[in-house]
Amino acid sequence: MDNDTRSCNDMLLMIPGPTNVPESVRMAMAAPCIYHRGGEFAALLRECIRGLQQAIGTARPVAILTASGTGGVEAAVANLLQPGDRLLALNTGKFGKRMGDIAALYGAEVTWWDCPPGGAASPALLKRVLAQGYFTAVSFVYNETSTGVMHDIAGLGRVAHDAGVLSIVDAVSIMGAAPIDMDANGLDAVIGGSQKALMLPPGLSFVALSEPALEKAHRTRAASYYFDLPRALAAIEKGQTPYTPAVTLMNGLREALRLILEEGLDAVFGRHAALASACRSALEAMGLPLLPTDRARCSVTVTAAHAPVGLDSKGLVTRVRDDSRILISGGQDELKGKIFRIGHMGDCGIEQLARTISAVGAALAQLGVTCDPDAAAVVARDEYTRHQENPDA
């Protein structure tokens, strides 16, 4: 895929969402609006759901909600948890914390599993904790965007499944970029968002529920009128959504999914893994330590690294933006000023990444840090090629 011809944003978005929207997706969204109670919409809905099912690895229906990612997370939590339920919330950063906070709002009893910044929860430890039989659900973020940490979704999912504990998984910043294998991994609720690897503007979220999760949702005292997942999932049978859907975004979604499936899911996942590896190698070549404490748990969609000692990462982000018209991100909350993050997901290829690495290196040099931006860009290109040829080495 020649990514440079597919995006024509003036500002290159190398943040962890929103991401660059391919031209054909933007064109699809320029189509005239259709009536959402007619056959044309039913066909659109079904096509979108079929594509999402492939991306998520599930045969279950997927609710398409008119809401940003947080809306999807809230929908899952509101339908699966109620007062009396005991949730183990894996707090790996901003988004892990958000899941637990939402659950507390809906009356669940939340126990926090706090990980240090850059840390991940291990399936082995989860197994020991769940073996106590205390928890009814566990929530975790597959890809913790605030720290660039990617969980072992298969390991955590299977442990929860074997323990008979519902797993609620925020996959907002990774759906469409890495395998989720919802059914094979026994995951109960998987949530995605439109403005990340799925290459759309913000505004849609996606929620798939396993059969036990749907049964639980039916039993849960209705806590949300708009986010009534059993109702949303039942409406799919009729080719509808309960309320007026974001038809325009769904036109874009159909095209984005077409692009992904045309490239091939394995190829898309391989491209993201290679980009991430290239990004890590290039940053390390510039002497910038990565935030994740375990290299095996580094994200394939967002790379987080420490700013050089004594340098506020905000200054770096601003200089990259102003000098190169490339947006990267700083840190959030307690990581503000300390780290910076490069998003490399969706409509992104090695050309954009190499440009970004050069821009980061040039900005660092401007800020008085000794580094060789051109050499770092070469490292990125070489590692990308190497990884594409031999991902397992």
Ligand code: PLP
């Ligand atoms: N979860 C994760 C992992 C995210 O990265 C984000 C957004 O960055 C969200 C949830 C929230 O999504 P939104 O801002 O679309 O509500």
